[in-house]
Amino acid sequence: MTLKNRRILWAYLFLLIPLTFFIVVRTGPTLFAFDISLRNYNPMAADKPYNDFANFARLFKDLADPDHVTRKAFENTFKYVLIGMPLQLSIGLLFAMLLNTIRRLRTLYRVIYFIPFVTSAVAVAWVWRSLYMPDFGLFNLILELFGVPSQRFLLDPAQSLPSVTAVVVWQGLGYVIIIFLAGLQGIPETFYEAARVDGANRWKIFTKVTLPLLNPTLVYLLVLQTIAFLRMFAEVVNLSRQGDGGPVNSTTTVVLRVFRESFGSSLNMGYGAAITVMLFVIIMTISLVQMRLTQRQVEY
Amino acid sequence: MKSTKLTFLGLASALILAACTGGAAAPTAAPVAPAATTAAAKPTEPAKPAPAAGETITIEYWQYNFQVRIDAMNDLIKQFEAANPGIKVVHNSEIPNADFQTKIAAAAAAGAGPDVVTLFNGWVPAWVDAGYVIPLPEKDFPPAEIEKNFTSLVQGTKFQGKYWAIPTAVRSLALFWNKDMFKAAGLDPEKPPATLDEFVDYAKKLTKTEGGKITQQGFAVEMNGQAHQWFREVLTRQFGETPFSADNKTINYGSAKACEAFTWLTKFETDYKTGSNDLFDGATTAFTNGKLAMHIDGSFRLGALNSAKGLNFGVAVLPTRNDIKSNFGSFWTHGITKKAAADPKKLEASIKFLKFITTPAAGTLWVKYTGELPAQLSAAADPALAADPKLGAFAKQMPYSIATFFVDEAKQRQALIDAFDAVRLNKVDPCKALADAAKKDQALYDDFWAKHK
Known part of the structure; x- marks a missing residue:
């Protein structure tokens, strides 16, 4: 055996460990979920028979019913993505660019922005719940100072989804800023100098130099944050009064539905798994499309 | 004739057992002693003699986490074990109410879990559907006696013509x-x-x-x-x-x-x-x-x-x-699982335990800890309960309480x-x-x- 071959063999051997871990912890359960979605799966029952796609039939029926909570969950989840993701990326980019220009106390700012991200979603949610409180919450006390009538925020079906989105955007901001900052610092100063010599204004520099060169970072964050919003769960559970995605299902999400169906009183894991498979397909499709659409421009 | 002999044998051994343990059971505040005597007097009591000395049957009992219920059950278990030296009851009460069914399901998937389990009355049909609990053996829990001795709320858990669970206490x-x-x-x-x-x-x-x-x-x-x-x-x-x-x-x-x-x-x-x-x-x-x-x-x-x-x-x-x-009446009720039924010795111990925790005396003990009223009418009729300034209102309403079929x-x-x-x-x-x-x-x-x- 040549030295090269031996090296390759060793590489494979080392790769085997994470690979095994991945198959056991990630791929295996995913395939298992596919199997569950095809069964009448009550975990308490000994018999878990296949049921001719009945879970998916029910899922499509529920999705067709505009009043059904599962339909509502999918609608809400898309709203979270459509409102939250652009908001988080634009604010994150803005802050990153500001941080990139300052020299003094940069680390301190970075730490401050990053702290929410490493804080548990549950703790964050409970703090925000008290900030949002209708009578004695901080936000309403501030509004009151300006003569604005008290708002119900999380308790009002019309305001609850934006209120939850705000928490999630705020919490994830630190991560987005750090990644953008790394991207920004990877852009060589010479490009900016060249642009300035050519007489480009700030906006031109941003659109023609910064954005294109930041594209790989942008794609990465776009995909990752979209997936994060599609998988929202803990924030909603802890921000809604009964952990039920209320009031009147106005904040419920797909993953919360999966949890409620699979582990709630009905123990209908088959249906829960069918929703999971649906979400899997959606995430997969969105990710592929996003990567295709945005990655092309990298070739500059 | 053989059966009479066996019955006699069983009776005798039960009496000896009762005599041996009588001293231990007596000093406890709540008298659960009557349970032992009724059980022993029953002619249908398994004729097999109690397990030989040294052999201990361990059964698992699970309920959700609620402090007063845990205290009450610990007291009952202590008395039960004193009265039944061959049986050890492991009490699992760590699971919060909201996770209870999930954990039970997870345990079932792993072939583990309780032998005797406490479930909400509204869950009975679902648990029966899942095949998780077995029907209460009719010779140990005759339906006619359940209907005569227990509050009518219990009849709400009769499902497919059978009783699958029986409570210690009920609420309104x-x-x-x-x-x-x-x-x-x-x-x-x-x-x-x-x-x-x-x-x-x-x-x-x-x-x-x-x-x-x-x-x-x-x-x-x-x-x-x-x-x-x-x-x-x-x-x-x-x-x-x-x-x-x-x-x-x-x-x-x-x-x-x-x-x-x-x-x-x-x-x-x-x-x-x-x-x-x-x-x-x-x-x-x-x-x-x-x-x-x-x-x-x-x-x-x-x-x-x-x-x-x-x-x-x-x-x-x-x-x-x-x-x-x-x-509106509701209650947490106890059933015997399929897991217990798979082992005749565990089943026998589980039946004994279930009987013990559903006696009128157990109900009287239970109300003192939890404020839930005894499910057995004879214990619920205690004039002290009706006269109690706080419990009285619940006791008065019990006769016309209805358990919803969820x-x-x-x-x-x-x-x-x-x-x-x-x-x-x-x-x-x-x-x-x-x-x-x-x-x-x-x-x-x-x-x-x-x-x-």
Whole structure:
């Protein structure tokens, strides 16, 4: 055996460990979920028979019913993505660019922005719940100072989804800023100098130099944050009064539905798994499309 | 003749056992000794002699995490083990209520879990469907005796013509009122409202506002608490509707009469503005902290309220309308699992344990710890219970309490929470919101009965 071959063999051997871990912890359960979605799966029952796609039939029926909570969950989840993701990326980019220009106390700012991200979603949610409180919450006390009538925020079906989105955007901001900052610092100063010599204004520099060169970072964050919003769960559970995605299902999400169906009183894991498979397909499709659409421009 | 001999043998060994352990069992505060004698006297008692010395059968008992219940069960287990030296009971009470079914399911998947398990009465059909619990052996738990000796609530868990579980104690709802607030509002602190009209009147009088904000609530509807039960089994009947058809197949609470009851309930928030579950961290907390004057809750709340500092409260029967009395009864009941049934020795021990924890004496012990009333009529009839200023109201209402036949308790609760929220938050017409909820529930029942033709 040549030295090269031996090296390759060793590489494979080392790769085997994470690979095994991945198959056991990630791929295996995913395939298992596919199997569950095809069964009448009550975990308490000994018999878990296949049921001719009945879970998916029910899922499509529920999705067709505009009043059904599962339909509502999918609608809400898309709203979270459509409102939250652009908001988080634009604010994150803005802050990153500001941080990139300052020299003094940069680390301190970075730490401050990053702290929410490493804080548990549950703790964050409970703090925000008290900030949002209708009578004695901080936000309403501030509004009151300006003569604005008290708002119900999380308790009002019309305001609850934006209120939850705000928490999630705020919490994830630190991560987005750090990644953008790394991207920004990877852009060589010479490009900016060249642009300035050519007489480009700030906006031109941003659109023609910064954005294109930041594209790989942008794609990465776009995909990752979209997936994060599609998988929202803990924030909603802890921000809604009964952990039920209320009031009147106005904040419920797909993953919360999966949890409620699979582990709630009905123990209908088959249906829960069918929703999971649906979400899997959606995430997969969105990710592929996003990567295709945005990655092309990298070739500059 | 052989069977007589065996019976005699069994009797003798049981008596010896009882004699040996009598001394140990006697000093405990709650006398569970009668249980041992009834068990021994029963001719159907397994004729097999008790396991030989040294051989110990271990069975697992699981219930959800609720401190007073844990204490009560620990006491019962201690007495049971003293009376049955060959049996050891492992008590698992670590699982929170909300996760209980999930953990049971996870344990079942791993081939582990309890031999004797405590489940909510509304879960019985689902657990039977899953094949998780076995029917109570009729020779040990004759249905006729269950129906004679236990509160009629238990009959609500008869499913497919069989009993699958049996409780130690049962609960009902009552009106809790804050006597100090009554006095401050110029009401007689010893006279809670007796009718629904008086109830509305009092709620308004007991509400205080400052600058448009409610600072003291007269009454707040806690739909996620007990209000949905109160609505379903009590208010609908008081407004002239029966919530379910006699065969539990049809839901009637979407009707016009039921809507009158529902509208009556929603008005506290939409019209009278006497309080809201959104305020003061929910109605139960508000009542505990002296921010709410009247509250509808179950007997299980007594323990927490009794220990609330400075709370001077009374407990009364639910207000009536047109002299119609009704109440919602519920209970945690105990069953034997399929896992226990797989091993004859464990099954035998499980049956013994289940019998022990469902005797009248066990019920008497239980009420002292938890405030839940004994499920056996002979123990529930104790005049001391009816005379108790707090427990009395629950005891009085027990004879006419009804246990709802739930197909999916959590979903049915959610449907009414959503309906109530739709009215108060989205200004949906109460009748439409209620009809939607009833429709959702009917779909659950249709699915259920389609599986159980």
